[in-house]
Amino acid sequence: MMSSALDFLDDKYICPHCNQEMTLCNAPPVHVGDGLGWGCEYLFICLNDECKLFVNGWKYIETQYGHMGSYRYMRMPNSNESYNMMVGSRLAFTGSIVDPEQIRRENERFCKEQEAIAKLDSCVEEHNLEPVLYLLLDPHPSLDTRKRAAELLKELNDLSCIDPLRNHDFKDTFLEQAINMAISAILANHFMKECPFCAEIIKAQAKLCKHCQKELA
Ligand SMILES: [Zn+2]
Numbered sequence: 721m722m723s724s725a726l727d728f729l730d731d732k733y734i735c736p737h738c739n740q741e742m743t744l745c746n747a748p749p750v751h752v753g754d755g756l757g758w759g760c761e762y763l764f765i766c767l768n769d770e771c772k773l774f775v776n777g778w779k780y781i782e783t784q785y786g787h788m789g790s791y792r793y794m795r796m797p798n799s800n801e802s803y804n805m806m807v808g809s810r811l812a813f814t815g816s817i818v819d820p821e822q823i824r825r826e827n828e829r830f831c832k833e834q835e836a837i838a839k840l841d842s843c844v845e846e847h848n849l850e851p852v853l854y855l856l857l858d859p860h861p862s863l864d865t866r867k868r869a870a871e872l873l874k875e876l877n878d879l880s881c882i883d884p885l886r887n888h889d890f891k892d893t894f895l896e897q898a899i900n901m902a903i904s905a906i907l908a909n910h911f912m913k914e915c916p917f918c919a920e921i922i923k924a925q926a927k928l929c930k931h932c933q934k935e936l937a
């Protein structure tokens with residue numbers, strides 16, 4: 721994560737032209753050849769349609785430049801730099817408004833992932849299946865992280881991992897294979913097998929499934 725929107729979610733800026741609170745937006749891409757970046761991925765923009773700068777801007781731009789447009793007041797977070805930014809329509813920037821709830825949710829998920837990764841080093845020693853399962857069942861962590869988690873399954877040797885893993889649809893074939901192999905190894909270590917009819921875990925030498933009563937070859 722680069723400079724995060726989280727850093728600015730609690731910031732409040734008031735537009736000097738209308739005294740309304742400004743809106744946190746994703747910075748628009750800079751025109752190629754401009755050479756100037758915003759220096760930040762986020763900007764605070766006054767999106768108030770009644771803002772004096774915006775209302776008067778239409779006439780000003782038409783007389784000055786002879787085309788349709790107006791200005792939105794914007795400022796950089798964590799800096800006193802501000803600009804009157806030319807916009808071609810009322811809707812400019814409304815598509816890049818940052819949704820604070822979404823940012824908070826994403827951050828929460830990211831923190832949980834980091835926590836689980838940090839626990840991988842000690843999970844075998846602590847017989848703690850939880851971080852491994854978390855990383856395997858959440859599709860967001862990187863494939864490398866999830867592969868590393870899959871490798872720990874066999875060492876953890878915990879039968880309770882089987883149900884949640886079997887009930888999950890793994891999109892990556894390599895990961896799926898690694899998990900299948902780990903499950904086979906765990907079952908063998910416990911002298912168990914999965915009933916081919918009902919998928920319950922039963923003794924490897926059982927001739928009859930105690931769950932579905934089917935005869936096993
Ligand atoms: Zn304003």
Ligand SMILES: [Zn+2]
Binds near residue numbers: 915918932933
């Ligand atoms: Zn069965």
